[in-house]
Amino acid sequence: MPNVSIDGVEYEVAEGRTILQAIDDLGLLMNGVDIPHYCWHPKLSIDGSCRLCQVEVEGFPKLQIACNTPVKDGMVVRTQTESVQRAREGVMELLLVNHPLDCPICDQAGECKLQDYAFEYGLSHARTEEPRRALKKRYDIGPTILLDQERCILCRRCVRFCREVPETSELAVFARGDRSTIDVHPGVELDNDYSMNVADICPVGALTTKDFRFKVRVWFLDDVPGVCTGCSNGCNIHLGVASNKVYRYVPRRNDEVNETWICDEGRLSYKAIGAPDRLDASELRHADGRVETVRRDQAITLAAAKLRSLIATQGAGALAGIASAHATNEDLFTFRRLLDALGIESRACPVPTGRSDALLIKAEKAANAAGARALGFGDPAPVLDRLRGGGLEGAIVLGHDLLGPLGPDVSRLGSLDTVILIDTHHSELERVADVVFPARHAAEKLGTLTNHAGRVQRVQPALEPPFEAYAEGEILTRLGEALALPGFEADWDPRAVSKRMAQEVRAFAGCDVDSVGDSGKPMPGGSA
Amino acid sequence: MSLSEQVRDGIAREMAKYPKKRGALLPALHLAQAELGHISVETAKELAEVFEIRPIDVMEVVSFYNMFYDRPQGRHHVYVCTNLPCSLRGARTLMRGIEARLGIEAGETTADGRITLGHEECLGACAYAPMLRVGGTYHEDLDLEKAMQILDGLE
Ligand code: SF4
Ligand code: SF4
Ligand code: FES
Ligand code: FES
Numbered sequence: 001m002p003n004v005s006i007d008g009v010e011y012e013v014a015e016g017r018t019i020l021q022a023i024d025d026l027g028l029l030m031n032g033v034d035i036p037h038y039c040w041h042p043k044l045s046i047d048g049s050c051r052l053c054q055v056e057v058e059g060f061p062k063l064q065i066a067c068n069t070p071v072k073d074g075m076v077v078r079t080q081t082e083s084v085q086r087a088r089e090g091v092m093e094l095l096l097v098n099h100p101l102d103c104p105i106c107d108q109a110g111e112c113k114l115q116d117y118a119f120e121y122g123l124s125h126a127r128t129e130e131p132r133r134a135l136k137k138r139y140d141i142g143p144t145i146l147l148d149q150e151r152c153i154l155c156r157r158c159v160r161f162c163r164e165v166p167e168t169s170e171l172a173v174f175a176r177g178d179r180s181t182i183d184v185h186p187g188v189e190l191d192n193d194y195s196m197n198v199a200d201i202c203p204v205g206a207l208t209t210k211d212f213r214f215k216v217r218v219w220f221l222d223d224v225p226g227v228c229t230g231c232s233n234g235c236n237i238h239l240g241v242a243s244n245k246v247y248r249y250v251p252r253r254n255d256e257v258n259e260t261w262i263c264d265e266g267r268l269s270y271k272a273i274g275a276p277d278r279l280d281a282s283e284l285r286h287a288d289g290r291v292e293t294v295r296r297d298q299a300i301t302l303a304a305a306k307l308r309s310l311i312a313t314q315g316a317g318a319l320a321g322i323a324s325a326h327a328t329n330e331d332l333f334t335f336r337r338l339l340d341a342l343g344i345e346s347r348a349c350p351v352p353t354g355r356s357d358a359l360l361i362k363a364e365k366a367a368n369a370a371g372a373r374a375l376g377f378g379d380p381a382p383v384l385d386r387l388r389g390g391g392l393e394g395a396i397v398l399g400h401d402l403l404g405p406l407g408p409d410v411s412r413l414g415s416l417d418t419v420i421l422i423d424t425h426h427s428e429l430e431r432v433a434d435v436v437f438p439a440r441h442a443a444e445k446l447g448t449l450t451n452h453a454g455r456v457q458r459v460q461p462a463l464e465p466p467f468e469a470y471a472e473g474e475i476l477t478r479l480g481e482a483l484a485l486p487g488f489e490a491d492w493d494p495r496a497v498s499k500r501m502a503q504e505v506r507a508f509a510g511c512d513v514d515s516v517g518d519s520g521k522p523m524p525g526g527s528a
Numbered sequence: 529m530s531l532s533e534q535v536r537d538g539i540a541r542e543m544a545k546y547p548k549k550r551g552a553l554l555p556a557l558h559l560a561q562a563e564l565g566h567i568s569v570e571t572a573k574e575l576a577e578v579f580e581i582r583p584i585d586v587m588e589v590v591s592f593y594n595m596f597y598d599r600p601q602g603r604h605h606v607y608v609c610t611n612l613p614c615s616l617r618g619a620r621t622l623m624r625g626i627e628a629r630l631g632i633e634a635g636e637t638t639a640d641g642r643i644t645l646g647h648e649e650c651l652g653a654c655a656y657a658p659m660l661r662v663g664g665t666y667h668e669d670l671d672l673e674k675a676m677q678i679l680d681g682l683e
Contacts (some may be wrong), residue, residue, distance in 0.1 A: 172584045174591040185584035186569050 002073035006033055007080060018046065019066040019077055020053055035079050036088060036117045038095075038203050039155040040067035043259045044164055050095075050155050052117070054087045055079045063087050085121065092122040098133045098178070100150040108205030110218040114153065135181060142170070142190035144264060145198060145207055149181045152206035158182065158198040165261060165359070166192040182206070193361065196264045200250055211268060212248045216240075224462035225252055225518045227449055229326060229367035229442045230266035233360050234451030236519065237262060239270065239443055239462040246270045246443060246463060254519050257455065263361050272441065273463075277426045279438040280467035285431075296437065296468060300475070303435040304482035306418045307342070310394045314417075316343035320392055323349040323377035324399025324472070325366030326424070327439075328447025328459065329508065330494045331472035332368070332375045333501040335398065338476050341485040346386065349377035350401045362452050366401065367442065371450030374507040374523065380405060387412055394418035398439070398472050400427035420479075422472045438469040445471045446494045448513050450523060456511040457520035473497060531574050535559050539578060549579055553589055557596055566597040594646070602637040602644035604682045607661050610647045613654035618671075622658050623647070625672035626679070642682060 001012050004022065013022035020040055023029045030036075038050035046068050054063035058076035063083060078084065096118060103109045135149035159171045159182065170190040174183045184190055190198070199209045223238040228249060235258035240248040249270045251262040282299035284292045294302075310318065321339040323332050339347060349372035356363040372378075380402070386392045388409055394417050403410055413419055414432035421433035424441050442449065442459045450456050473492060480488030490496075495513055502512040509524050531539075538559045542552040556578070560571055567575075572586040579586070590596040608614075608623045627633050630645060637644040653659045656668030660675060667678050 169582050169584060172588040174588060176592045185572075185582070185587055188584065 002071050002075070004071050004073075005076045007078060013071050017071055019055065019057075019064075019069050019071055019075075021067075022071050023066070033079055035066050036113075036121060037067060038113060038153060039157060041157050041160075041201055041260075042253075043261070044157060044160045044201075047156050047160065050091070050153070052088060052091045052095075054091075055084055056081050088117075088121040089123060092118055093127070095153050096122065096126065097128055098150070099153070100132060102151070106148075106151065106205040107208050107213050108151075108202075112205055113203035114151075133178075141184045142195060144195045144209055144211070145190050146210060146213065147182065148206050148208075149183070151204050152182050152202075153204055154180055154182070155203060156182075157201045157203070158207055161198055161201060162190070162192070165197070166194045168192040170195075171198070193263050193265070193357065194261055194359070196267050197251065197261050200260075209248075216242050216247050221247060222462075223250075224460065226443060226459050226462060227367060227451075227457045228262055228266040228269065229449070230263070230269040230365065231354075231356075231362040232325075232364040232367060232369050232452040233258065233362045234367050234449055234455065234457050234520075235262045235266055235360060236457070237266075241462045244463045244466065246273050257451065257457075257520070258360055261360065263359075265361075270443075272425070273443050275425065278465075278467070278469075279423055279426055279430070279436065280465075280469065281438060282468070283430070283433075283436040285434050285436075296470070296475075296478075299435050299437060300478045300482050303420045304479055306434060307394070307396075307420070307479075308483060310418050311342065314393050317345065318391070318393035319344045319418075320346035320348065320383045320386070320395045321377075322380070322383065322395055322397045322402055323347065323372050323375075324401060324423075325349055325351045325364070325369040325372050326401070326442065327368065327372075327398050327472045328442065328445065328449060328494070329368065329371040329375065329456070329501060330447040330497045330513070331398070331476070332372055332377060333505065334473035334476045334497060335396075336375050336377075337487065338480050338485070339396075341480060341487070342483070344396075346383055346392070347377050348380035348383040349373070350380040350384075350405050352401050352404050364452065367451070368449040370452055370454055371448070371456075374450060374454075375505065384409075387416075392416060394420075396420045396422075396476075397429065397433070398422050400425065400429045403427060403429060422475050424469075437475045438465075438467065439475070440465060440469045440471050444469065446513060447471070447473075448498060448511065448516060451520075454523040454525070455520045456508065456516050456523055458513055458516050458518065531560060531571065531578075532563060535563050536578070539575075550581065553579060553586070554593075557586075557590065561596060566600055568598070594648075600637070600641075602641050604643050604662055605646065606643050606679060606682075607646045607648035607651075608634075609649070609651050609653070609657070609659050609661075611650040611654075613650070614657040614659060617657035619658035622660075622670060622672055622675060626675060629672075629676055630679070643679060 004013050023033050035053050037053040039047040048065050048068040053066040055066045056078040057064045137148045139147040141147045162171050163169045173180050196209050199207045220242040221240040226239045228235040228237050236252040236254040237249045238252045239246050249267050251260050253260045281293045282296045284294050321344050351369040352365040353363045354365050400423050419433040420435050422437040422439045424439045430436050443462045444465050446460050448456045477488050477492050498513040502508045507523050507525050539556040542555040543549050546552050567590045572583040575586050576583045590598050610619045634645050634647050658670050659668040
């Protein structure tokens with residue numbers, strides 16, 4: 001493997017990489033070795049068009065672009081010399097010649113590479129007086145994205161993205177030289193399952209998503225690492241949070257899971273968190289159908305009493321535990337312990353399904369289907385059959401994904417003696433449940449989710465729900481306590497539960513919430 | 529208007545010359561434009577099918593080269609050189625004057641379909657700046673009156 005000296009430090013790098021790639025592989029790019037760059041992107045083909053990444057390479061008479069110069073054994077690279085600084089200044093000046101400088105009304109401000117690099121490497125004044133190019137602004141190029149041609153610096157990342165990732169090629173550079181613009185073909189919109197990624201990779205404010213535009217200034221946002229719960233791919237994301245509200249999901253790089261992308265549907269799934277149909281209180285349904293809002297502990301007492309009397313009269317065999325693939329492994333491990341302690345054998349996890357593709361989107365539309373299976377919550381068909389055919393008198397149900405496979409038979413649930421429901425959102429299921437508890441969304445709790453490939457990934461509270469809501473595991477623990485089951489006395493502590501699960505369940509060995517870190521860890525046995 | 533059999537045959541012959549089909553896009557555009565006068569969005573769609581690429585890939589090339597047109601052209605192409613040496617000798621004022629007299633802007637065609645006006649980069653006649661060309665014919669050492677005389681003489 002070649003040895004390369006970068007700013008006086010020797011590194012061993014992989015064969016066949018370019019200087020910039022090698023520095024990125026080392027994890028040093030803009031993180032120890034600062035080479036500003038616009039057109040280069042770790043997951044797109046090399047363009048070499050912006051010229052900002054120039055560095056000194058010993059033996060070359062002129063500066064070389066780091067993004068497209070292959071490394072060679074013995075190469076000596078300098079990234080911070082006087083001539084490099086001058087080149088950066090020059091490139092920045094040219095890029096800014098036609099830039100509208102409308103930062104005050106630009107939504108990219110605060111996360112704009114043009115601002116950052118101009119501040120870092122640019123001149124503080126313009127030497128040109130000529131009018132700047134007047135082009136299309138607020139240009140609607142598709143259902144998700146607006147284009148501002150004036151702000152574009154023609155790095156072509158968006159063009160390459162559409163060509164190379166979704167392979168839909170909606171964007172191109174038209175005309176040439178100082179007349180070049182980014183545009184769509186007449187009559188064809190930028191419209192694909194991954195379209196909004198162009199706003200992330202656009203280094204300036206030329207491409208912005210309609211969804212996020214002008215909702216909040218980015219410097220008010222905290223980026224909380226998390227996982228998208230839209231499907232079983234479990235794409236890594238940052239949740240953008242301000243004033244206890246999630247404003248957006250953006251992709252978080254994880255080369256093992258989603259590289260640097262997320263799908264549009266997953267990106268917009270943050271809306272479920274603050275949706276108006278969130279369940280926000282514990283409820284009791286009386287015999288006459290009247291629904292009463294009660295304190296959690298009152299609901300726990302009542303649910304426990306119902307379960308106790310049902311088991312006493314009918315036996316535990318008359319009950320089923322129906323898990324949700326949206327709950328965390330810790331919630332489901334707790335559920336499993338509760339069902340074990342009560343002697344309830346009948347267990348299942350209905351998983352909603354939908355469209356999939358070869359890129360990221362998976363057919364299972366929940367983040368933890370594999371985790372549920374690994375914990376013994378499998379195919380719901382047998383339980384559904386019992387529900388339809390009789391022989392079942394009660395159920396503890398997490399989530400409402402039962403509604404899909406059950407279809408019109410949901411009314412059958414209503415004739416059960418006892419239905420305890422723990423759910424995040426209002427649904428038809430709520431009307432047949434005797435006791436309902438409001439659950440936390442994955443963005444509101446600590447725990448792990450297992451993706452389709454058996455990778456255990458961490459979620460953590462990005463916000464506090466503005467109403468009473470609990471992790472499923474917490475409700476189930478309190479229920480266990482109320483039923484005087486051994487081992488349910490302690491306060492709900494997802495971290496401790498996670499450690500215990502990693503010790504007791506072989507599939508999760510070494511995969512507790514702390515050990516998996518921010519980028520997750522494969523289950524020792526692979527996917528379930 | 530769609531591509532004739534002749535043009536399609538011509539394109540097939542060009543394609544055979546290149547290791548990758550796509551290499552023949554430029555000659556194909558020349559053939560198509562010679563027949564149809566310009567490359568419309570519809571023509572781009574047909575060519576894209578022939579080349580198994582997307583219409584946008586065709587229009588990108590059309591827009592890159594100024595010898596290809598994406599809309600109907602006038603009977604005469606009048607190109608005023610506005611490169612630096614000509615501009616130092618008044619080419620931009622000349623251009624603005626012509627625009628005003630013809631009532632169109634560079635890039636547009638007169639309503640009677642007579643003249644399409646355009647900018648041109650250096651045509652190697654800087655010593656006789658400012659200058660314009662009508663088709664392949666150069667007219668040099670111009671002022672607005674001389675230029676308009678020439679343009680008025682165009683059928
Ligand atoms: S729109 Fe953005 S990503 Fe696309 S070329 Fe312009 S600056 Fe680059
Ligand atoms: S592919 Fe799945 S996990 Fe990834 S962003 Fe889309 S919905 Fe979310
Ligand atoms: S990043 Fe190297 S030329 Fe743009
Ligand atoms: S600049 Fe006009 S001909 Fe050279």
